[in-house]
Each structure stands twice: as structure tokens, then as C-alpha cells.
Amino acid sequence: MSKGSVTSPRKAKESPKTGISPASKTPGKSSSKSTGDTGTGAGVTRELARKGYRTMLEARLLEEKLAALYRSGKIVGGVFLGRGQEALSVALGLHLRRGDIYAPLIRDQAGRLAFGDTILDTLRTYLGSILGSMRGRDGNIHRGRPSEGYHAMISHLGAMVSTVCGGLVARRFRGESGVVGATCIGEGGTSTGSFHEGLNMAAVEKLPLVVVVANNQFSYSTPNDRQFACPDLTARAAGYGIVGRRAVGNDLIDCLRVIGEAVAAARSGEGPQLVVADLLRLVGHGEHDDASYIPESLKKSELGRDCLLLARESLIEKGWMTEEEAVAWRDAVALEVEETASKVLREPAPDPVDEDWNAFASLGREGEQ
Numbered sequence: 001m002s003k004g005s006v007t008s009p010r011k012a013k014e015s016p017k018t019g020i021s022p023a024s025k026t027p028g029k030s031s032s033k034s035t036g037d038t039g040t041g042a043g044v045t046r047e048l049a050r051k052g053y054r055t056m057l058e059a060r061l062l063e064e065k066l067a068a069l070y071r072s073g074k075i076v077g078g079v080f081l082g083r084g085q086e087a088l089s090v091a092l093g094l095h096l097r098r099g100d101i102y103a104p105l106i107r108d109q110a111g112r113l114a115f116g117d118t119i120l121d122t123l124r125t126y127l128g129s130i131l132g133s134m135r136g137r138d139g140n141i142h143r144g145r146p147s148e149g150y151h152a153m154i155s156h157l158g159a160m161v162s163t164v165c166g167g168l169v170a171r172r173f174r175g176e177s178g179v180v181g182a183t184c185i186g187e188g189g190t191s192t193g194s195f196h197e198g199l200n201m202a203a204v205e206k207l208p209l210v211v212v213v214a215n216n217q218f219s220y221s222t223p224n225d226r227q228f229a230c231p232d233l234t235a236r237a238a239g240y241g242i243v244g245r246r247a248v249g250n251d252l253i254d255c256l257r258v259i260g261e262a263v264a265a266a267r268s269g270e271g272p273q274l275v276v277a278d279l280l281r282l283v284g285h286g287e288h289d290d291a292s293y294i295p296e297s298l299k300k301s302e303l304g305r306d307c308l309l310l311a312r313e314s315l316i317e318k319g320w321m322t323e324e325e326a327v328a329w330r331d332a333v334a335l336e337v338e339e340t341a342s343k344v345l346r347e348p349a350p351d352p353v354d355e356d357w358n359a360f361a362s363l364g365r366e367g368e369q
């Protein structure tokens with residue numbers, strides 16, 4: 001399928017059958033699904049692209065630091081990186097707004113930063129600082145701030161589709177409209193029952209859900225031809241009666257455009273959107289995995305091209321960023337990551353004697369006891 005193509009459901013759903021009223025339309029927004037490549041709502045501006053590149057850089061350098069800390073034995077537990085997937089991840093985080101719901105997965109450091117997470121809280125979580133949002137109890141990627149719509153990840157693949165659906169239904173019951181809920185998943189995760197159940201429910205309820213599939217060709221070491229038999233994962237959208245879109249996973253501008261269209265369509269009441277992007281993870285499944293099962297030919301193909309380098313080239317070519325800026329940003333981000341890591345390494349870990357061992361849910365909204 002070509003760049004940015006759209007598959008529409010055969011028949012649009014008119015109304016939900018369960019008594020939950022459909023989300024109201026945002027005035028002035030129109031559909032992008034029937035207009036193909038030139039859909040509305042994407043608006044990839046210079047500012048958005050620069051923000052995207054800068055955030056990708058932050059994610060990349062932060063993750064390089066996390067890998068180094070892991071190798072020096074400073075991080076307990078696994079480290080799972082999103083190298084090669086930052087363009088896709090950041091595009092989703094940037095198109096969401098305050099009040100939206102975001103449920104990132106293991107390769108979404110870039111999206112997390114774009115949605116408002118910080119280098120400081122990421123390092124605090126990985127390094128087990130008691131000052132982090134997980135209070136030193138999580139080793140890596142299960143952090144979140146539910147009261148801010150930032151869902152903490154459940155490891156079971158596919159589960160986050162349902163938590164986002166639940167959040168969207170709750171907002172609908174409260175009469176809130178114009179909200180979007182989004183999650184990412186790997187292509188392997190799309191084989192789970194949870195994924196199917198979640199998307200089916202979202203389609204029936206016509207929820208403003210965006211699911212972005214990062215098709216990095218492997219599910220741990222399982223290649224796609226052992227994972228699913230359909231030639232194109234966007235075809236699954238038709239089975240649910242929702243819109244399927246395709247983006248070029250290592251092209252920042254294309255990811256921003258296609259995901260922008262999907263988010264705008266969901267926000268304006270057009271129901272769930274499935275975005276599929278092909279790419280390659282440029283690291284192992286986790287830092288414990290050398291990815292030796294990924295063939296050299298694939299690494300050298302178009303899919304294996306590094307999205308960060310491509311974004312740099314593209315922004316410079318468009319005159320949206322200078323070489324000097326790229327270097328200055330890199331230096332500034334590297335310094336911020338180094339300084340933050342040094343600070344967090346000196347912070348205390350939780351003390352089992354003092355810990356209250358309350359479940360996080362019992363703490364209620366931020367700051368309440």
C-alpha cells in the first residue's frame with residue numbers, strides 16, 4: 001500500500017447500541033478518511049516538525065544513557081528501548097492535548113516526552129529513586145499519571161486498548177467531548193485476544209480511539225511470517241468496521257501527517273482509527289538481546305534507515321533547522337541527560353521499613369492521601 005493511504009470501513013456506524021451516547025463533534029473539524037492523502041487536520045508545520053525532532057533527540061540520548069547505566073549495573077530489571085521508532089512514537093505524543101488519554105508501550109519514550117513526561121521522572125523510575133512518580137517501586141516502563149490521562153503500562157500485550165476504551169467511556173459518561181484516547185502496540189501484540197476485544201468494543205461504541213501499530217517486523221525474535229497471515233495489517237481495520245491508515249514509520253513528517261489526520265478524525269467523532277507503520281527497531285528486544293536474528297539485508301533496507309538521521313536531513317533540507325542548531329540541540333540535550341542522571345544517582349531508594357505499601361490507586365488524585 002502506498003504512503004499515507006487510507007482504508008475506510010465498508011459502512012459507517014450510525015450510533016452505539018448500548019445507550020452510551022456518541023461523543024459530540026468538534027465544530028469546524030472535517031473528516032480526513034474519505035479524502036485520502038490530502039486529508040485535513042494534519043498541519044505539519046515547521047514548529048511541529050522542530051518540536052518532533054528535538055523530542056526524538058531527547059528520547060534517543062536519554063535511552064543511550066539508560067543503556068549505559070544498565071550495562072554498568074545501575075539499573076535493576078530490563079531496559080527496553082525505542083531506537084528507530086522515535087518518529088512514529090513522537091508523532092502520536094505531539095498530536096495529543098491536555099485532557100486526552102495516552103497509553104504508551106515499551107518503545108514509546110519519545111511519545112512519553114512529547115505528552116509531558118520528563119527526563120527527570122524517567123531516570124528516577126529506572127534508577128529506583130523514591131522521588132519518582134512510581135516512588136522507586138517500578139524498574140522501567142510502567143510509570144504513569146492516571147489523573148492526567150497518562151496511563152501506566154500493563155505488560156500484557158493488548159491490554160492497554162481496553163484501559164483507554166474504559167477511560168473514554170468514563171469521559172463520555174461525564175459529558176466530556178472532544179477528547180481522544182490513544183495507544184501504541186507492536187505488530188505482535190495485534191495477535192492477542194485483548195487487542196481484538198478492545199478494538200471491537202471501541203468500534204461498536206464509536207469511541208475516539210487511535211491505535212498506532214509499530215510494525216517493526218519482529219515480535220521478540222518471531223518474524224512477521226510466523227505472526228500473522230494477512231499481507232497488510234491495515235486490512236484488519238475493515239474487519240472491525242473502522243478506518244485504517246498507513247504511515248512510513250521512519251519518516252517524521254509522514255508520521256506527523258498521518259497521525260495528525262487520524263487524531264483529528266477521532267476527535268471530530270469519526271470513531272476509532274488504526275494507523276500501521278512499518279519500521280525496524282535498531283536495537284534488541286531489550287538490552288539483554290543482541291538481535292542477531294535480524295537479517296543484515298533488512299538492516300540495510302529502507303526500513304532500517306534511522307529515523308533520527310532522516311528527520312535531521314529532512315528538516316535541514318526544508319530550511320526548518322540549521323546544521324548549527326542540530327549540533328547545539330544535541331549538546332544541550334546530552335548535558336541535560338548527564339546532569340539529571342548524576343543528580344538522580346544520588347537520590348534515595350525506598351526503605352522497606354518506612355514504605356506504606358499502599359496500592360497507588362488508594363492515593364487518589366495527585367497529592368491526595
Ligand SMILES: Cc1ncc(C[n+]2csc(CCOP(=O)(O)OP(=O)(O)O)c2C)c(N)n1
Pocket residue numbers: 107155156157185186187188189190192214216218219220285
Ligand atoms: C499477552 C502477552 N504475551 C506475551 C508477552 C511477552 N512479550 C513481551 S514483549 C513481546 C514481544 C512483542 O512484540 P511486538 O508486539 O511486535 O512489539 P515489539 O517488542 O516488537 O515492539 C512478548 C512476546 C506479553 N507481555 N504479553
Ligand SMILES: [Mg+2]
Pocket residue numbers: 186187188214215216217218219220
Ligand atoms: Mg514487533
